[in-house]
Amino acid sequence: MTDTLIFVDIPADDPSAAAAFYAEVFGWRNDPKPEGLYHRMVPGGQFMNPDGTESLIGNLHIGIFKADNARPHPDAGGTEPKIIAQSGRKPRIWLLIGDDDTAERILTAACARGAKELWRDHYWSTFNGYNHAFMDPWGNEIILWGKAGQHPDIPDSYTRE
Incomplete structure (x- = not known):
């Protein structure tokens, strides 16, 4: 089996507010782990089989992490950079x-x-x-x-x- 993409994380200075934004715009379930530090956004449903039925593979999730303390990390205080990128491509x-x-x-x-x-x-x-x-x-x-x-x-x- 090849390496598999399972998650994409995006930064926010206020993960709770960002999670509320995505829950309101897309209807995704907000799963705080823990509240304000990291939120897993669960879009729900499964990838579809060619015949239109749901497969056993769940849709990808998006994580929202606190930019000034990205978890997980061995250092409890996180690491630099501790701000959201301001310019350039992301x-x-x-x-x-x-x-x-x-x-x-x-x-x-x-x-x-x-x-x-x-x-x-x-x-x-x-x-x-x-x-x-x-x-x-x-x-x-x-x-x-x-x-x-x-x-x-x-x-x-x-x-x-």
């Missing part, structure tokens, strides 16, 4: 928009809670998908991905590459 988190949700709803909900819209309505032909993006209040870039389907009807208003 990792981007890609989220598949559920069949019962829309990019419009997500972007509106995120921006109403302090996020900044980065772009919307873009089609990426390489992976045949519609994408939109926002930066959460802690500087993390979230890319929303929508499946375009076998013969996509790309609106004229969309940018393309």
Whole structure:
């Protein structure tokens, strides 16, 4: 078996507030471990089998860690750097928009809670998908991905590459 990605962590100076943001925007369960220091966001559900039934594999989770004391770490006080990166490129988190949700709803909900819209309505032909993006209040870039389907009807208003 190859090495397997199981988790992605994002920093916040207030993990409780960040966890509330993601719970409100995406409906994910907030699982504090412990409250204010590290929060596991549980999106729920399972990866799907080719026949449309749920597999035994749970969807990936996102962790939110306190930037000034990233856990786990052998030193109880954490290690440098103890601030959220302020400039330059950071990792981007890609989220598949559920069949019962829309990019419009997500972007509106995120921006109403302090996020900044980065772009919307873009089609990426390489992976045949519609994408939109926002930066959460802690500087993390979230890319929303929508499946375009076998013969996509790309609106004229969309940018393309």
